[in-house]
Amino acid sequence: xxxxxxxIMSTEKVIEQERTELENKLKQIKSENLETLKNREQELxxxxxxxxxxxxxxxxxxxxxxxxxxxxxxxxxxxxxxxSFEANEESVVDTLLKEVETIYGHx
Numbered sequence: 001x002x003x004x005x006x007x008i009m010s011t012e013k014v015i016e017q018e019r020t021e022l023e024n025k026l027k028q029i030k031s032e033n034l035e036t037l038k039n040r041e042q043e044l045x046x047x048x049x050x051x052x053x054x055x056x057x058x059x060x061x062x063x064x065x066x067x068x069x070x071x072x073x074x075x076x077x078x079x080x081x082x083x084s085f086e087a088n089e090e091s092v093v094d095t096l097l098k099e100v101e102t103i104y105g106h107x
Contacts, residue, residue: 084095 081099
């Protein structure tokens with residue numbers, strides 16, 4: 001009988017040790033998973049930040065290109081008007097009125 005009681009007590013100790021080991025292993029796995037999750041979250045935030053910066057840079061470049069094109073167009077039109085004024089003996093007002101009429105139609 002003593003042997004059976006001793007065997008039961010010994011088995012309970014082994015079970016308790018195994019339970020403790022499993023709990024510790026579970027805590028370790030949870031900790032590792034949390035660390036992995038935090039690292040992945042930081043990676044994703046960095047990727048998103050990089051993509052946002054690339055988008056903003058591209059948007060700014062497009063705006064700059066549009067501004068340059070607009071400036072080029074204004075300069076081209078100014079040059080055309082200046083040449084038109086030089087080539088024509090008509091008055092500046094008459095030339096401007098003709099330009100306005102071609103754009104907006106007759107008043």
